[in-house]
Amino acid sequence: MDIKQLEFFVIACERGSLSQAAACMYTSQPNVSKTIRSLEHELGRPLLERSGKGVSPTVYGETVLEYAKMILKATATISSLAVPDMKNSIRISTYPSNMIARLLVDFYKEWGHIYSIEHHEGTAEDITEQVHQGISEIGILYVAQHQVQTFQHILSHKSLEFVPLKTKKICLYVGPCHPLYHEQSVDFSELQELKFVRGVRDFFSMDHHLETVSMGVIDTKNLNHAAYSNSDHLTINLLLYTDVCSLGLDFMYEPYSQYDLKALPINGCEPFLQIGYVKDPARILSRQAEWILDRFHQML
Structure with missing residues (x-):
């Protein structure tokens, strides 16, 4: 047992x-x-x-x-x-994001002489479980708007809380080798003809809901996935040097931009992804966690 x-x-x-x-x-x-x-x-x-x-x-x-x-x-x-002492570290779990990685670099520049950094990337399940176990103090993730209530109910079993910060759209990320690089937007119907790199899919991932937000224009099972990977490094390199593209959260903070990638809006796609953080409501957030969340909210 x-x-x-x-x-x-x-x-x-x-x-x-x-x-x-x-x-x-x-x-x-x-x-x-x-x-x-x-x-x-x-x-x-x-x-x-x-x-x-x-x-x-x-x-x-x-x-x-x-x-x-x-x-x-x-x-x-x-x-x-068993929650570790949080006084001298920031322990955080997040979805894979270069923007968050750069935020943690800024944290180190300002607070590295006092605090160490422990960062974990993963799916919604990984993030919530790590917060639940006390591995991380906070977890940054996103869920579809219509799933927030269900997600909150799931978290209640772990005595956790999801705090939404912003509702974001999805977009198409392309690099300079992609034929759509110089376009200003893309239609849902065009996605069927493209080649994608896709990360690990779970119940709360954005492509899980793509058929709903596209009003049935596309069938995600028929998208051409040329690569599957949970590596941000591979994804970025495929985007930069091939005709492969990816669906992603429309979240590009200009001061952190460092790659020649373009985020194309998808015509007719309304914001539907709630981005926020998971925490234990019974615990007061540390000063370092408050700093991260305040800066992250500003970035959004």
């Missing part, structure tokens, strides 16, 4: 659905089902009643559910006690 099994079981009971539990835990429904089945096998009795309408705990499951919640609460308490 492990914590992940108990988490999956508790969320499935609370949501009444394996698919909704999967969304909450950033995983697939088969994985949730398999994990709970393994717990049932270990305990020797069924925990869930499964039907076409969803799932609910069995009588035995109700008893296990009560103790599982107690265990998870105790685990969260122990985790909070």
